[in-house]
Amino acid sequence: MSLTVNATVREDQGKGASRRLRHAEKVPAIIYGAGKTPTNITLDVHEITHLLANEESYTSVLDLMVDKKKEAVIIKDLQRHPAKNIVTHVDFLRIDMNQALVTSIPLHFIGADDNESVRLGAIVNQFVTSVEVSCLPADLPTAIDVNITDLAMGGHISLTGLDMPKGVTITALTHGDIEAHDQSVVAIQEAKIMAEVEDDAPVAPETEVAGDKANEEGDE
Secondary structure: OOOEEEEEEOOOOOHHHHHHHHHOOEEEEEEEEOOEEEEEEEEEHHHHHHHHOOHHHHOOOEEEEEOOEEEEEEEEEEEEOOOOOOEEEEEEEEOOOOOOEEEEEEEEEEOHHHOHHHHOOOEEEEOOOEEEEEEOHHHOOOOEEEEOOOOOOOOEEEHHHOOOOOOOEEHHHHOOOHHHHOOEEEEEEOHHHHOOOOOOOOOOOOOEEOOEOOOOOOOO
């Protein structure tokens, strides 16, 4: 499914201009990357809010229509109002469909309700909630399912045990010593053991295009 967001080129810049846009229910944004000049744009606050209600919009290649010209982009960064949770600025990264990109993809854990050990009181301990992957934009998954239906008490699934889509590589497993980077993703444990385990889920890395250093220019 193609996700589309409409925008117009923005000439006015600065904090004052951005405030005026927000009062008019518009959102300032910027597009950069792919070796092209950054472009300041304006979004409709209602349209972008509706788009972001769909979880897939955060990890999908979007069709950004700027004055009827289409560009392939992904959301690089979002800013929200601290009290109202309203989107106040969006950074879009241009994508070359023929060039691999590196981004973080969420993990969806499924099958807990059907897991026999969990039914008997065991705890699902999720060590990792997202993984950094590398792939062509056309192969980019919106999420990676981790099925724990048949995971036994004391069992775990590591990075190498994930069922990855064709053409998608976990970047942590490309650094030479796979065993050293093959961390546990999820485990089934007794409740008393779970209380002693620290959650060391890594912070999701920023999205970048392989071989392309984004030329970011903000106006906020």
